[in-house]
C-alpha cells in the first residue's frame with residue numbers, strides 16, 4: 127500500500143473508530159487503489175481520498191409513530207448523502223433493527239462506486255431506519271412510513287436525492303412513502319423515489335432487476351472463464367427481492383437452485399426449489415421460509431445457530447449466491463465452501479463476503495462477482511425509472527430488460543479490462559474499485575475543492 131493510502135486509512139479508522147462496517151468498506155476500496163494513486167500524485171495534493179471518505183452530508187432524525195395499541199414508538203431515521211459529483215444522490219432505504227450510522231455510511235460509500243459503474247448519472251447515497259417491519263400490521267407500517275417521510279421530504283428531490291428500496295423496504299413501503307411525499311408537496315413528482323408501483327410511475331423490470339442483473343454479470347464472468355450455468359447446482363442465502371429473482375434467472379439459464387434461506391434457517395430441496403411457493407410465502411403471505419415444508423414435506427429445514435456458519439453455506443454447491451446481508455461469509459465459511467468444490471460466488475447482497483474470505487476465494491481460483499458491480503442492476507434500473515419519469519413515458523419489460531443486460535455486460539467488461547490492464551487476474555473486485563474510482567475522481571477533480 128502507498129504511504130498516502132496508508133495515512134488516509136489510518137486517519138479514517140481513528141476518526142470513525144466505532145464504525146466497523148464503514149471502516150471495512152473503506153479499507154476494501156482503498157487497499158486496491160495503489161496502482162492508480164501512485165500514478166496520480168495530484169490526488170494527494172488535493173486531498174482527494176480524504177474528501178472521498180467524508181460524506182457530503184449525514185442527516186439523522188427522530189421518527190415517532192403510534193402502534194396498534196395506541197403506544198408511541200420512536201425510531202431513528204438516516205439519510206447519508208455521500209457523494210453527488212456524478213449525479214443526484216441515489217441509493218435505497220433499509221428498515222432493519224440492525225441499522226446504525228456505520229451501516230448507513232458503508233452502504234452509501236459502496237453506492238458511490240456502484241453507481242459510477244452503471245455509466246449512468248447518479249451519485250451515492252443511502253438511508254433507512256432501525257425500525258423492524260417484521261410482525262407489524264399494515265397500518266403500523268403506513269404510520270411509520272408517513273412519519274419517516276415527514277422529515278425525509280425536506281432533503282430529497284428528483285434533482286437532489288432519489289431513494290429506493292432495500293432490506294425491509296419493498297413496493298408496499300415505497301407506496302406509503304410516495305403517497306406522503308405527494309401529499310406534503312402537493313405535486314406529483316414521480317422521479318423522487320424509485321421502485322414505485324407500475325400504476326404510478328414505476329418501471330417494468332425494476333422488481334426483477336437486481337437478481338436478473340446479478341445473473342447477467344455472472345454469465346459474462348463465467349463466459350470469460352470458459353464456463354456457464356448449465357447443469358450447475360446453486361444455493362442462495364436470503365429469500366427476499368434479490369434472492370428470488372436471481373433464482374428465477376439462474377434457473378432459466380439451466381442451473382438448479384437447491385437451497386434458499388431467511389434469517390432463521392434454510393430449506394434444502396434436492397429436486398430444485400419451488401420458486402412459486404417461495405414467492406407466495408415471501409412476497410404475498412410474508413411468512414418464515416420454514417413454512418415451505420408444508421407443501422414440500424420431503425425438503426429439509428435446518429435452523430441457523432447464532433455465531434455459527436449459516437446453514438445454507440454448508441450445502442454442497444457449484445455456485446453460491448449470498449443475497450441476504452453483509453458479512454455473511456467469513457474465512458471459516460469460505461473454507462467449507464472451497465472444500466465443497468464451489469467454483470463461483472455472486473454477491474447479490476452488499477458486502478456479504480468479508481475481505482479475508484474474498485482473498486481466500488481468489489487465492490483458490492474461485493470466481494467472485496463483487497457486489498458493487500454485480501448487484502448494480504437494481505440501481506441501474508432505478509435510473510432507467512427516473513429517465514422514464516422525466517420523459518413521462520414508459521418502456522416495455524423487454525426494452526428495460528435488454529438495457530439492463532447491456533449495462534451489466536458493460537460493467538463486467540469494465541471490471542475485466544481494468545483487471546487485465548493492471549495485471550490483477552481474476553480479482554474483479556479490484557477491477558471494479560479502480561474503474562469506478564477513476565470516474566469519480568475525475569468528476570471530483572473537475573469540480574474543484576468543494
Ligand code: NDP
Nearest residue numbers: 292293294336364365366367368388389450451475476504
Ligand atoms: P429483502 O428485505 O427483500 O430480503 C432480505 C433477505 O435477507 C430476507 O430473506 C432476510 O431474511 C434476509 N436477511 C436480512 N437480514 C438478515 C440478517 N441479518 N441475517 C440473515 N438474513 C438476513 O431485501 P433485498 O433482497 O432487497 O436485499 C438483500 C441484499 O441485497 C441487501 O444486502 C441489499 O443491500 C442488497 N441489494 C438490494 C438491492 C435491491 O434492489 N433490492 C439492490 C442492491 C443490493 P428475514 O426475512 O428473515 O430477515
